[in-house]
Amino acid sequence: MIQVRNLKKTFGPKVAVSGVSFKVEKGEVLGFLGPNGAGKSTTMRMITGFIPPTDGEAIIGGFNIVEHPIEAKRLMGYLPENAPSYADMTVLGFLSFTAELRGLSGAAQKKAVERVVEMCFLENVLHQSVETLSKGYRHRTCFAQSIIHDPEVLILDEPTDGLDPNQKHEVRTLIRKMGETKAIIFSTHILEEVEAVCSRAIIIDRGSIVANGTPAELKRRSAQAGAITLRLGSGSAKAVAAKLDALSGVEHTMILSETPLAVRAFPRKQTASDDLARAISEIAMKEQWSILELHTEEGRLDEVFRTITLPDTKVSGKETK
Amino acid sequence: MKSVITIAKRELTGYFASPVAFVFIVIFLMLSGFFSFMVSGFFERGQASLESFFAWHPWLYLFLVPAVGMRMWSEERRLGTLELLLTMPVTPWQAILGKFIAAWAVVALALGLTFPMWLTVNYLGNPDHGVILAGYLGSFLMGGAYLAITAMTSAMTRNQVVAFIVSVVLSLFLILAGYPPVTNMLVHWASPSLVDGIAAFSVMTHFESIQKGVLDSRDILYFLSVIVFSLFTTGVIVRTHRAG
Ligand SMILES: Nc1ncnc2c1ncn2[C@@H]1O[C@H](COP(=O)(O)OP(=O)(O)O)[C@@H](O)[C@H]1O
Numbered sequence A: 001m002i003q004v005r006n007l008k009k010t011f012g013p014k015v016a017v018s019g020v021s022f023k024v025e026k027g028e029v030l031g032f033l034g035p036n037g038a039g040k041s042t043t044m045r046m047i048t049g050f051i052p053p054t055d056g057e058a059i060i061g062g063f064n065i066v067e068h069p070i071e072a073k074r075l076m077g078y079l080p081e082n083a084p085s086y087a088d089m090t091v092l093g094f095l096s097f098t099a100e101l102r103g104l105s106g107a108a109q110k111k112a113v114e115r116v117v118e119m120c121f122l123e124n125v126l127h128q129s130v131e132t133l134s135k136g137y138r139h140r141t142c143f144a145q146s147i148i149h150d151p152e153v154l155i156l157d158e159p160t161d162g163l164d165p166n167q168k169h170e171v172r173t174l175i176r177k178m179g180e181t182k183a184i185i186f187s188t189h190i191l192e193e194v195e196a197v198c199s200r201a202i203i204i205d206r207g208s209i210v211a212n213g214t215p216a217e218l219k220r221r222s223a224q225a226g227a228i229t230l231r232l233g234s235g236s237a238k239a240v241a242a243k244l245d246a247l248s249g250v251e252h253t254m255i256l257s258e259t260p261l262a263v264r265a266f267p268r269k270q271t272a273s274d275d276l277a278r279a280i281s282e283i284a285m286k287e288q289w290s291i292l293e294l295h296t297e298e299g300r301l302d303e304v305f306r307t308i309t310l311p312d313t314k315v316s317g318k319e320t321k
Numbered sequence B: 001m002k003s004v005i006t007i008a009k010r011e012l013t014g015y016f017a018s019p020v021a022f023v024f025i026v027i028f029l030m031l032s033g034f035f036s037f038m039v040s041g042f043f044e045r046g047q048a049s050l051e052s053f054f055a056w057h058p059w060l061y062l063f064l065v066p067a068v069g070m071r072m073w074s075e076e077r078r079l080g081t082l083e084l085l086l087t088m089p090v091t092p093w094q095a096i097l098g099k100f101i102a103a104w105a106v107v108a109l110a111l112g113l114t115f116p117m118w119l120t121v122n123y124l125g126n127p128d129h130g131v132i133l134a135g136y137l138g139s140f141l142m143g144g145a146y147l148a149i150t151a152m153t154s155a156m157t158r159n160q161v162v163a164f165i166v167s168v169v170l171s172l173f174l175i176l177a178g179y180p181p182v183t184n185m186l187v188h189w190a191s192p193s194l195v196d197g198i199a200a201f202s203v204m205t206h207f208e209s210i211q212k213g214v215l216d217s218r219d220i221l222y223f224l225s226v227i228v229f230s231l232f233t234t235g236v237i238v239r240t241h242r243a244g
């Protein structure tokens, strides 16, 4: 549905996006991650046809955004960063206006407006002018605008920015639900959001894609992915760590805390973590440790994010051998 | 065309939701009345014509029209709605036309509301209705020309004050190039043909000739070309200078 090939944008001497390529199909929610200034918004602005790319192309449902902008834009809904809207209009006026620009009129327009008003919980502010709304409502008004024509492609630039936790949850639920039938790209710097909503994530840093995969795949790139964490009710952490170190499958161990006792063992191979867990539970039985917790680390997205977006200050060497 | 109307409608609601249109209309009516009656001595002249009324229009428009048009694109930039508008399935031309038509309609409305002037001269005597109609047409076209220039400057900046000042300066130039006190002075410095050439670019030259009741296609063409040229430039600016 969305095909981006080697998209590039320079502002004068500054390279904002340098050769980004990816694809999003219907039924996919692609999370766009990256530190501030990575080029997320610039990429989205090129895909939606707001700014022309310096090089490369974006194809929406078969239409090149530069060559057939109108056809491509018809298929797309877009929530720009900071959710702009016309301050002097009422919520109803604004939504009717955008519906009309999307070619909806009469009863169809009324129905479309009613649908998004309900989906975005805007009933209470329908006749209020946009400038008098709180940030959360303003955000949802602009979000409502982006889905008013039930588009096949949805581009959302930081859709949960500035919302309170409840609103964030509502918007995430909405995105996940819509993602079943649409091709969605959304950008965020909230990592838990990616795990909660995305079927796939791209991490972009300084204009280039540095990682692309499902949230689980990305997490596996984390240093602690596959490590076994063991928490015991009693005993000496040093002694437990020494016992674990002696196991053949263990690469190294790390004492997380003395009391309560918590030790983490890293397997030699990430794929061998199940074998290691088995070996550890056998020792535990033999030594009669009272196990409070034994689990395999999935890895943490924030750690992956930090390591690959800041390669110069790689966090490592904290572990004790 | 449908999108042009949709955008024009939105702009008009914008003008009337804020005090812009109201203030423009009231001030225009008050000032045009004040200048024609008090300064030009409308009654004392004892003529059943609107000459003294129209004569002030180039100067009134100089400040009032940029005040109406300055928000046209600057405001979209400032609010960030330009990004919304240009990612809708509309072409920049539809947006430019829709906005321009709405602003021009506000000017037309203000001009239309001066009809009591027409009634007054009718009461005073037997005016030449053709001349008056030509005067209105000329004034309407001149307002459109100023407005198109304002659209252009408004597209350049997110700051309405900057847009206002630049359009006043550009419009002032278009007035002065054919303003008799200036042309009379210029004759001392340049050849008369050059002065005439420069004056041909002035709104004054063309507005005055339309006001005399002579509907010369060249005068009408002049105003239309200022409008087309300025809106075309607006399009180029909007297309090339979208973000930022
Ligand atoms: N209109 C512009 N002119 C100049 N530089 C820009 C412009 N827009 C974005 N940039 C630069 O491009 C880089 C990427 O910005 P952006 O795409 O907004 O990042 P993100 O959305 O990931 O935070 C930033 O360094 C920013 O300063």
Ligand SMILES: [Mg+2]
Binding pocket: A040, A041, A042, A081, A157
């Ligand atoms: Mg951004």
